Structures are given as structure tokens and as C-alpha cells.
Amino acid sequence: MNRETPPTIYLKDYTPPAWWIDTVDLDFVVETGATTVTARLALRRNPAVAAQPLVLDGEDLETLGVSVDGQPATFVATPTSLTLTDLPDACTLTTVVRIDPDKNTRLSGLYRSKDGYFTQCEAQGFRRITWFLDRPDVMSVYTVTLHADKEAFPVLLANGNPVAAGDEADGRHWAKWADPFRKPAYLFAVVAGKLDVLRDSFRTASGREVQLAIYVEPGKLDQCPHAMAALQKSMKWDEERFGLECDLDHYMIVAVGDFNMGAMENKGLNIFNTKYVLARPDVATDVDFENIDRVVAHEYFHNWTGNRVTCRDWFQLSLKEGLTVFRDQEFGADLHNRQTARIREVRGLRAAQFPEDAGPMAHPIRPASFVEINNFYTSTVYEKGAEVIRMIQTLIGRDAFRAGMDEYFRRHDGQAVTCEDFVAAMAAASGFDFTQFMRWYNQPGTPKVVVDGHYDPLERSYTLTCTQSNPRASDDAPALIPIRVALFTEADELIAGSERTLQLTANSQSFVFNDIGDEPVPSLLRDFSAPVNLEFDYTPEQLTLLLAFETDPFNAWEAGQRLASTLILGAAAEIAAGRTPQWPDSFTAACRRLLQTQRERGAAFVAEALTLPGETTLAEQLEIVDPDALHAARNGLRRHLAEQLEGEFSGLYAALTVKEAYAPDSEQAGRRALRNLCLSYLLELDSDALRRLAYAQFREADNMTDQFAALAALANINAAVCVQREEALAEFYDRWKDEALVVDKWLQVQSTSRRPDTLATVKALTQHPAFDAGNPNKIYALIRAFGANLVRFHAADGSGYAFMAERILLLHERNPQVASRLARSFDRWKKFDADRQAHARAALEKIRAHPGLVRDVLEVVERALG
Ligand code: B3K
Ligand code: ZN
Numbered sequence: 001m002n003r004e005t006p007p008t009i010y011l012k013d014y015t016p017p018a019w020w021i022d023t024v025d026l027d028f029v030v031e032t033g034a035t036t037v038t039a040r041l042a043l044r045r046n047p048a049v050a051a052q053p054l055v056l057d058g059e060d061l062e063t064l065g066v067s068v069d070g071q072p073a074t075f076v077a078t079p080t081s082l083t084l085t086d087l088p089d090a091c092t093l094t095t096v097v098r099i100d101p102d103k104n105t106r107l108s109g110l111y112r113s114k115d116g117y118f119t120q121c122e123a124q125g126f127r128r129i130t131w132f133l134d135r136p137d138v139m140s141v142y143t144v145t146l147h148a149d150k151e152a153f154p155v156l157l158a159n160g161n162p163v164a165a166g167d168e169a170d171g172r173h174w175a176k177w178a179d180p181f182r183k184p185a186y187l188f189a190v191v192a193g194k195l196d197v198l199r200d201s202f203r204t205a206s207g208r209e210v211q212l213a214i215y216v217e218p219g220k221l222d223q224c225p226h227a228m229a230a231l232q233k234s235m236k237w238d239e240e241r242f243g244l245e246c247d248l249d250h251y252m253i254v255a256v257g258d259f260n261m262g263a264m265e266n267k268g269l270n271i272f273n274t275k276y277v278l279a280r281p282d283v284a285t286d287v288d289f290e291n292i293d294r295v296v297a298h299e300y301f302h303n304w305t306g307n308r309v310t311c312r313d314w315f316q317l318s319l320k321e322g323l324t325v326f327r328d329q330e331f332g333a334d335l336h337n338r339q340t341a342r343i344r345e346v347r348g349l350r351a352a353q354f355p356e357d358a359g360p361m362a363h364p365i366r367p368a369s370f371v372e373i374n375n376f377y378t379s380t381v382y383e384k385g386a387e388v389i390r391m392i393q394t395l396i397g398r399d400a401f402r403a404g405m406d407e408y409f410r411r412h413d414g415q416a417v418t419c420e421d422f423v424a425a426m427a428a429a430s431g432f433d434f435t436q437f438m439r440w441y442n443q444p445g446t447p448k449v450v451v452d453g454h455y456d457p458l459e460r461s462y463t464l465t466c467t468q469s470n471p472r473a474s475d476d477a478p479a480l481i482p483i484r485v486a487l488f489t490e491a492d493e494l495i496a497g498s499e500r501t502l503q504l505t506a507n508s509q510s511f512v513f514n515d516i517g518d519e520p521v522p523s524l525l526r527d528f529s530a531p532v533n534l535e536f537d538y539t540p541e542q543l544t545l546l547l548a549f550e551t552d553p554f555n556a557w558e559a560g561q562r563l564a565s566t567l568i569l570g571a572a573a574e575i576a577a578g579r580t581p582q583w584p585d586s587f588t589a590a591c592r593r594l595l596q597t598q599r600e601r602g603a604a605f606v607a608e609a610l611t612l613p614g615e616t617t618l619a620e621q622l623e624i625v626d627p628d629a630l631h632a633a634r635n636g637l638r639r640h641l642a643e644q645l646e647g648e649f650s651g652l653y654a655a656l657t658v659k660e661a662y663a664p665d666s667e668q669a670g671r672r673a674l675r676n677l678c679l680s681y682l683l684e685l686d687s688d689a690l691r692r693l694a695y696a697q698f699r700e701a702d703n704m705t706d707q708f709a710a711l712a713a714l715a716n717i718n719a720a721v722c723v724q725r726e727e728a729l730a731e732f733y734d735r736w737k738d739e740a741l742v743v744d745k746w747l748q749v750q751s752t753s754r755r756p757d758t759l760a761t762v763k764a765l766t767q768h769p770a771f772d773a774g775n776p777n778k779i780y781a782l783i784r785a786f787g788a789n790l791v792r793f794h795a796a797d798g799s800g801y802a803f804m805a806e807r808i809l810l811l812h813e814r815n816p817q818v819a820s821r822l823a824r825s826f827d828r829w830k831k832f833d834a835d836r837q838a839h840a841r842a843a844l845e846k847i848r849a850h851p852g853l854v855r856d857v858l859e860v861v862e863r864a865l866g
Pocket of ligand 1: 263264299321
């Protein structure tokens with residue numbers, strides 16, 4: 001193939017920068033068709049490094065001028081570098097470049113979206129704005145001046161504080177901003193747009209007043225109060241839990257409809273996907289409200305974990321992301337419902353991170369190499385990274401963890417550091433030896449822990465023998481795995497004193513519990529104390545007991561998931577062999593008890609416990625997946641439960657009606673979740689009356705949670721005629737076609753439908769006015785969500801694969817980051833049968849052979865084929 005292989009970057013090759021950039025003065029002249037950027041950089045040689053030329057990074061820049069200390073300079077430019085030799089040890093470099101944000105479809109750097117111009121610089125977008133040392137260990141103080149048409153772009157924002165503004169000729173205006181904090185270029189941001197603003201403020205614990213502002217497209221102000229409240233709650237929580245105060249005078253959030261990911265923590269000027277800002281009960285679900293809380297908090301928490309202390313290099317990404325996800329998880333748990341928060345985290349981890357860690361893109365939370373850093377903003381770096389931080393807290397305790405955080409900031413405030421630096425601060429504060437623990441940072445793969453229990457009646461002792469393995473790791477050395485356990489009697493009581501956190505440090509290790517009167521039932525990996533697959537040879541009776549009586553809600557839920565998984569996987573094998581699966585009455589009875597105890601156990605918990613494990617998670621437990629059999633088995637169990645428990649589901653559906661005015665709090669949300677779960681089970685039955693019930697809920701709901709739940713249940717119905725389904729889909733679109741985020745829901749409910757004609761529907765929707773082939777949210781809702789629809793994407797005839805390949809090739813040049821995310825749909829192609837594999841391989845090879853394929857997609861496809 002006549003293509004240049006893109007270079008691989010290695011962590012081991014890290015060297016400190018040869019130059020520092022102390023201050024940056026930027027001037028943006030925003031005009032239709034082009035923006036001119038003048039940059040004045042105060043450069044200084046890094047005395048710790050042997051003298052080297054200055055090599056700046058750039059991409060898609062048209063260079064208009066380069067001067068050093070006011071004199072035109074000699075330079076060597078390539079499309080991606082600008083090299084200057086023979087510079088004095090300190091000097092001012094001025095560059096003038098022209099960029100074209102209106103044509104920037106990658107949404108990296110400065111780009112146009114409907115209401116103005118926005119930036120995204122992490123990881124390497126700043127080089128698309130000006131020549132720079134675009135690496136996080138180069139930190140500078142920025143001043144920024146923006147000039148633009150006053151009527152079209154009345155709002156001009158940059159990081160820091162506004163220092164001056166004024167009018168110019170020809171109806172134009174300017175504004176100057178100064179950010180007092182040193183920061184890496186990836187935290188730079190500017191915005192020029194026509195935006196409405198919601199203002200508020202926050203008084204910090206030490207009495208400083210922070211001005212808060214949320215900027216949104218005109219007309220959307222009534223969808224901002226929830227995000228504002230979330231911001232204020234986050235600020236307070238970080239003071240209380242971690243003693244961290246906001247250091248800014250101005251904290252701004254700007255929402256934009258075209259954005260590659262969720263949100264971005266630019267210093268004092270966060271830029272958010274509208275999805276994580278805008279909410280009103282009639283347009284956002286309970287889950288949306290909770291996600292907004294979490295994402296607003298996440299970006300705010302980055303102000304300390306990421307911005308004040310940043311990453312030395314991009315391999316250290318989990319230093320800020322794992323830690324900040326852990327912090328937002330804890331915030332969410334405190335704000336909503338700790339039990340169900342943990343359950344959902346683990347559900348998410350198993351659906352996304354475990355497959356990633358078992359597939360071609362597996363990498364340690366700190367990767368050792370990459371081709372394209374944007375491909376490593378992964379579930380592993382984020383969610384497994386958060387699990388690693390959580391394990392640190394589990395091992396040393398909450399107080400020592402807090403002391404470790406204090407020590408981390410005491411040592412490293414204002415610096416760009418590594419994961420080792422973080423762990424060293426934790427070690428210093430706790431005295432814990434983390435040498436073995438570092439394996440979690442350096443090895444990929446989900447460890448498997450097989451546990452065996454042995455009761456000795458003569459000794460009255462119970463011994464748990466734990467054996468770990470990780471075939472994805474580069475060697476057999478053991479990891480340090482904290483395993484929380486408790487023992488229960490067969491008569492469902494927690495055995496006093498049996499709650500312990502075992503530290504598994506060897507490949508195989510035994511732990512003895514003394515003074516145990518009878519053979520106990522062990523509850524293992526309580527609260528999911530480590531991101532591992534734990535196997536224990538439970539009997540269904542033991543799991544039923546744990547589901548009913550385990551006091552750790554996570555492990556009670558886990559027992560139910562284990563029961564359901566065994567049943568579904570067994571049934572899938574039966575179906576594949578042409579037999580009809582049988583369902584044991586004991587499982588139905590356990591589910592009935594859950595429904596009956598929803599008051600005591602909480603509706604939110606019961607809703608989680610009655611949600612069967614997803615097909616993607618189940619598929620991970622199989623060597624070769626038959627997606628049709630798996631799908632039939634899982635839905636067969638749902639239908640069986642619906643038949644057996646119809647009375648209970650109907651009764652609870654009626655009883656759980658929320659009569660108070662809508663509020664997205666955890667109590668109400670829990671009731672809605674369980675009620676809507678009852679509805680979705682009921683719709684497994686072929687009953688016109690029940691479909692009318694769902695349609696009535698759809699019509700009458702005063703909030704999006706209930707309206708959408710009814711729509712989602714109807715959207716799965718595969719009857720030859722289902723008027724309720726057709727009408728609900730049509731009415732939903734008609735009512736919400738002007739609310740972009742609701743249209744995304746409408747697309748996604750169709751792309752994730754179980755119906756056999758889903759691919760045809762998705763193809764038709766790519767031509768629908770609701771779809772926009774350049775908007776990431778629309779692509780995620782329609783195309784990526786289809787890629788996660790296990791049974792439809794992995795259709796036996798390869799049609800799903802061919803479609804995905806086509807969409808990736810249509811998109812890759814326009815938006816490499818989003819195209820690369822679509823390519824990840826193929827990750828698990830080798831888990832399917834030979835015919836499916838042949839189709840998937842053909843699709844992947846077609847993508848790989850495409851001339852000019854962007855390196856983002858190339859890296860993913862090569863690893864998949866590799
Ligand atoms: N730090 C950003 C992610 C940037 C992704 C760049 N491809 C959002 C976050 O984690 O908070
Ligand atoms: Zn983050």
C-alpha cells in the first residue's frame with residue numbers, strides 16, 4: 001500500500017521541552033471566511049536541556065509572517081512544523097497565521113457552529129490555531145484579544161478575566177481577556193457568538209465571590225437552571241469533601257450543539273456539548289438530569305485535578321481523567337443514590353470497558369504508546385482509571401486518601417506531573433507501599449479471580465483460596481487486588497466480624513476465617529472493590545439468598561445478575577441447539593419477592609435488580625457469540641417474567657404513579673424507573689390493551705422520562721401492525737423536531753430497536769431532515785448506537801458491517817475523531833462465527849485500503865485486523 005505509516009509515539013521516548021513559553025499574547029481577527037491569528041510568544045531556553053532549535057507544532061495554518069524580537073526571521077516550515085535555529089536564549093517570537101474556521105469540520109481547533117465560533121484544543125487542537133509547543137508540560141500565561149462583527153458576534157469570551165473592550169470601525173468590536181494562571185495550551189479557549197446568558201454567583205468558603213455564567217443559543221435560557229445549580233453544588237461539594245476552593249473570579253460554561261465529546265474543562269471557560277447543559281422536565285429525562293450533574297461537576301473538578309495540577313504528557317491522561325471521574329462518581333453518589341450509582345457504574349464498566357480490555361484496542365490505563373492520542377480518550381483511561389483510584393481509597397481508607405490528595409496539591413500545585421507523582425503523594429500520606437499496585441497503571445486486561453471456599457467443621461474455619469490470572473498482561477506477575485468480603489449463614493444472617501478487605505497479592509493465596517459454626521455463603525467483591533471478573537461456584541440457592549439478604553446493595557444486585565446470566569447463557573445454548581429453554585420457578589419467585597419488597601429496598605434498587613444483564617455484557621462471557629440466540633434467550637426470559645408476573649407488574653405500575661410535581665430527584669426518579677420497567681416488561685406480552693396503556697402514557701406524560709420510556713417500549717414492538725408504535729414515533733418527531741437533543745433521542749430509539757428491519761430504518765433515517773451528517777450528536781445517536789445494537793449490527797449477512805464501513809469512509813476526512821469512534825464498533829468482530837468474521841474482515845479491509853484514510857481510523861482498523 002503506498003501510504004506513509006503514521007509514527008507511533010512512545011512513553012519511553014519522553015524528553016522535557018527544549019524551550020519554555022512564559023507568556024502568550026494572542027490577537028484574533030474574526031472575519032467571514034478567515035480568521036487571522038497573531039501570536040507573540042515570550043520564549044526562553046530550558047537550561048536543563050541541551051541547546052536545540054525551536055520546533056513548533058502546527059496544522060492547517062497559512063503562515064503570513066514570522067519575526068523574532070521585531071525582525072523578520074528565517075524559518076523552515078513543513079505542513080506540521082515550524083523550525084527556527086540560532087535563536088537567542090530568550091526572545092519574543094511573533095507569528096501571523098490565517099485559519100479558516102468555517103471550513104473546520106473536524107471540530108478541533110477554532111471552528112464554526114450555528115451561533116458562532118468555538119474552540120476545542122485538547123488534546124492537540126491548539127496547533128490548529130497557531131504555531132506552538134503543543135504539549136501539556138509547556139505552561140504559559142495568556143492574554144487574548146478578539147475582534148469580530150458586533151451584531152453577528154456580540155459575545156466575545158476567552159479564559160480568565162475581562163480586562164477591556166471597545167468598538168471598532170465597520171460595526172465591529174473587540175474584547176481583551178487575561179488569564180492569571182499558567183496553563184498548557186490544551187486548556188485554551190475562545191468563543192465569539194450570539195448567545196444568551198444566565199448569570200449567578202458562588203461565595204467560596206473563604207468568602208471570595210465567583211461570577212458564574214452559562215451561555216447558550218438564543219431562546220434556551222429556560223433550559224439552563226439545572227446546570228447552574230449543578231455547578232454551585234459541585235463547588236460546595238469540592239470544598240467539603242476535598243477542601244478545594246474555586247480559584248477564579250469568573251467561571252463560564254458555553255454550550256454548543258456541534259461538539260465531538262461531552263464537555264471540556266478549559267480554564268474558567270468550559271465548553272460543553274448542549275447535551276450536558278440543557279434540561280427542562282419536558283425535554284430531558286431523569287438520566288439526562290443526573291448526567292448533567294455529573295458532567296458539570298466533572299469539568300469543574302478538573303479545575304484542580306487537571307488544570308492546577310496537569311499532565312506531563314498525554315500518556316498520563318488517566319492522572320486527570322481517572323481521578324476526576326472518581327470525583328464525579330462520588331459527587332453523584334452523594335447527590336443522588338449511592339447504591340444505584342455504584343450499580344450503574346459497574347454496569348457501564350462491563351458494557352464498555354471490559355470488552356475494550358479484552359479486544360484489539362486493549363491498553364493499560366496509562367498506555368505505553370499511541371498513534372493518535374484522541375483514540376485513547378477511552379473507557380479504560382476514564383472508567384477503569386476511576387476504579388484504580390477507588391482501589392487506592394479502599395486500600396488506605398477515606399481519611400488517608402484525603403490526606404494524600406492534600407499532599408498531592410501541596411507538592412504539585414502549578415506543575416505538570418505523572419501518575420507516579422500522584423501515587424507517591426498517596427504513599428507519603430498513608431505509609432502504604434504501592435510498588436505492586438503500580439501494575440494497574442502498566443498492564444492491560446481484566447484480571448480473572450477464581451475463588452474457592454472450603455469449610456472445615458472440626459477447625460470451625462472457612463478458607464477462601466483466590467487465584468488470579470490475566471492473559472492480556474505481558475507476564476504472570478500478580479496484581480494487588482483488594483477483595484471486600486463478608487460471610488453469611490445459610491439462614492441469611494451476616495456473620496459478625498466477617499467483613500474484611502482481603503489483599504490478594506500472590507497468584508494464589510488463602511485467607512482463613514475462624515470461629516465459623518457452619519458452612520457459610522461468601523459474598524465476594526462487595527461494592528465491586530476491584531475491576532476484575534470474579535468466579536465462584538455459587539449454587540442458585542446461595543445466589544437467591546444473597547439477592548434477598550446481602551446488606552451490600554451492590555452485591556445483592558450482583559447475585560441477581562449472576563442468576564440471570566446463567567439462565568440466559570444456558571437458554572442461548574438451548575436455542576442454538578434447536579431446543580426450547582425452560583425457566584426455573586425459583587428465579588421468578590426471587591423476582592416476585594423483589595417487586596414485593598420495593599418499599600423497603602427502594603424502587604431504584606429494585607429497578608436495577610430487575611434489569612437483566614445486557615447482550616454486550618453477556619456476550620463477553622462466551623467464546624463464540626451467536627447474537628440471534630443470545631437475543632432470543634434474553635428476551636425469552638423477559639417475556640417469561642412478564643407472563644408469570646403480569647399481575648405484579650400491572651399492580652406496581654398503577655401504584656407507583658408519581659403524583660407530585662416533577663422533580664429530577666432520586667426518590668421520584670427511582671419510582672419512575674421501576675414503573676417504566678414494569679411497563680417495558682408488560683409490553684413483552686402480545687396485548688393490544690397494554691400497547692394502548694403505553695400509548696396513553698406517551699400522550700399524557702408531563703415529563704420526558706415517562707414519555708420517552710413509553711416510546712422506547714413501543715419502538716421495540718415487531719408486530720406486523722402496531723398503530724401505537726407508528727403514531728407515537730410520528731407524533732414525537734412532530735412535537736419535538738425543533739429541539740435538537742430530543743431529535744437525537746428519536747433517532748436513537750430507532751437505531752437501538754430490536755426490530756429486524758432496524759438497519760433499513762437507520763439507512764432511511766440518514767436521508768431524513770432530522771439527520772445531519774456533520775453533527776456528532778446525530779452521528780452518535782443514529783450510527784454509533786446502531787453499532788452497539790448487538791443483534792442488528794452483527795447481522796449474519798454482514799449488512800451491518802458493510803453499512804458501518806460506508807459511514808466511516810463518508811465521514812473520516814470530515815471528522816476523524818468521530819469516524820474513529822464509529823470504527824470501534826468492530827472491536828469484538830473476532831468473537832463471532834466464521835461467516836460473520838469473513839464479512840467483518842471484508843468491511844475492515846475495505847476501510848483500511850481506502851486511499852488517504854485518516855490516521856485516527858487507521859490505528860483502530862489496523863489493531864482490529866492485526
Ligand atoms: N478533557 C476532555 C476530553 C477531551 C477529549 C479530546 N479528544 C473532557 C473531559 O474529560 O472532561
Ligand atoms: Zn475529564
